[in-house]
Amino acid sequence: MQILIKGARVIDPGRMDALMDIRVDGGVIADIQPAGVMSPSNMEGRVYEASGCIAAPGLMDMHVHFREPGQEYKETIASGCSAAAAGGFTAVCTMPNTHPVNDNAPVTRFILSRAAEACGVRVYPVGAISKSLEGKSLSEFAELKSAGAVAVTDDGMPVRSSLMMRRAMEYANGLGLLVISHCEDMELASGGCMNEGETATRLGLSGIPNAAETVMALRDIALSELTGARLHIAHVSTAESVRAIREAKRRGIPVTAETAPHYFTLTEEAVGAYDTHAKMNPPLRTHKDVEAVREGLADGAIDVIATDHAPHSSVEKAVEFNLAANGVIGLETSLALGLKLVDSGVLSMTGLIEKMSTNPARILGLTSSLAVGAPADITLFSPEKVWTVDARQFKSISRNTPFDGWTLKGKALLTMVGGNVVFNAMT
Amino acid sequence: MPTLMKKDILDMTSLSVEEISLILDTAERMKEISERPVKKVPTLRGKTVVLFFYEPSTRTRTSFDIAAKRLSADSISLSGSASSVVKGETLLDTARNLEAMKPDIIVLRHSSSGAPYILAKSLRASVINAGDGMHAHPTQSLLDLLTVREHKGTLEGLRVAIIGDIMHSRVARSNCVGFTKMGASVTVCAPPTLIPKGMASSYGVSVTHHMPEAVANADVIMMLRIQKERQTGFFFPTEREYSRLYGLNRDVLEYAKSDVLVMHPGPINRGLEISPDVADGPHSIILDQVTSGVAVRMAILYLVTGGA
Ligand SMILES: [Zn+2]
């Protein structure tokens, strides 16, 4: 079946930004012509009138936690994929901290088989650096890779041993696997539950200093320099990390980085009166850090926007603040929060699409393009549609978002993976 | 006659100067009841007070218990182990179960900062914070204010030094708010490791790491209990060194005003943060604090149930 998307502003970073018609056939992009040139009358299939919309290469979220296997009451691969599709994402990278941990090929294959039964969003599993995320022995990277893993990380339980991290980076590099680092010195974080500073002092909560992130970012940058291995730093939250990454890039060290919408949108003040929906790791920081993260996005120190989508139920969240689980969900609000960066002049529209599509794909060695012949992974969104976040309406099983009730601008209308429509809100 | 327009007493921040004065004035009247041969009035007959203690504290619980009984309320104590805390029930579940039994007041002591807010938000009963984590201990602050006011006649313009583990102390936090709100100036003193970031700016207090400076010309010195476990977090090297730098003894007391009041929320580590001769000496009002505690808690139980 053919699909025609008519009159959208097509943005394919580095290649195209114009009003075009896109014809999809056989799961690939069959033709792109200036708007109005193609005639739908001699075409069998579906036509979408998309004037006022933007068509981009499918968005990719390279940092999500789907809770299957193990905690399906929080999120399944199917529900996570539906949430991704609704948020405009055609692909996601799932973190390995499931139960059991994705530290071996059977778990990777299980995730892929579940993904194959879901709505069609592409799922790229990320394997664990260490067995059971215990930081004691390495997982079998080659086996993980052959099963389909695209990177390795000990997200959530960062590798304490500098030697192990060095070896992991060297070994992964030999296999062409990316190492993703959750930068946190757990000793320095010392069981803290929010950013260290005035708000924590006022609320009587133990704080996590910026340095808990920064010292590990600096360590891993040093190891990347030492080994020449590629390093991707997850969820950057501090001004000092941004500066360290910028400096490392200038010196030619092969480091890339991501941040999450909450880190460029919210400060520690969102914790308010112990709101556990503002509790995540790393924690929300200060205004100065938010500004630095936005600058990092603007000048390219930060390559990627990824959500760190971390579903939790009320069992983990409707509890005492220090006992509450870390994490917020983000798949269904990420695009709209990203568009705020465009509105406020931090990023161009093309810049936003790079951070949410082409850059993560490039970093992971995947493709993201609207070239003729490429798989038809397309996100069509309205940059203007105003809507109010209602977590109860989310496709995600979980509701733990700090943005519930926010009025946002911009929404995915059509998400297509390999020519199949996986989400459709076109009217 | 002003009344307390609040359902809950959660922290000192949310109490106005007028409300604090009302509580202190009411507590002064309550003190008289405790001096009678029959220490009981029927004011809260038929009211149920649940003393819900997730963290052991014989002192505070006993103080609330006596306060409730002197006002003829029925008080029931639930401790962490006796309630359903261990069975995987959340705090909210437990609280809802409690509420179904129609208590009028829930007094909560909890090791998590902010726990009383969870209850206050969802329960109809009045919630009184009897200490939450490192956050607040409003009834302790109120009893400290009452004790000092009785001795000094006023709180306005006093110089108060709070010395010890400021970082982990809800008593310090509530007293920083309480004393500054009532017109006193507060200096906190500890090694830098035990002063949380942004202390001065978030509480409007002075910070020093030098004890004689903190104590200089003080009207009130409040010592805090130092927990011996703090050595494991590298907060200070040894008790011996801590005691030498931040212990209150007669020599340091010389820097203060001659009529300085010495306070301690208890329980005391004799010889560690305070020397026995000072704890038992003429400046000490530590036992008066305990007496005020009952009166302040009587006043609060009375006021949150609509008394004036
Ligand atoms: Zn992480």
Ligand SMILES: [Zn+2]
């Ligand atoms: Zn994560």
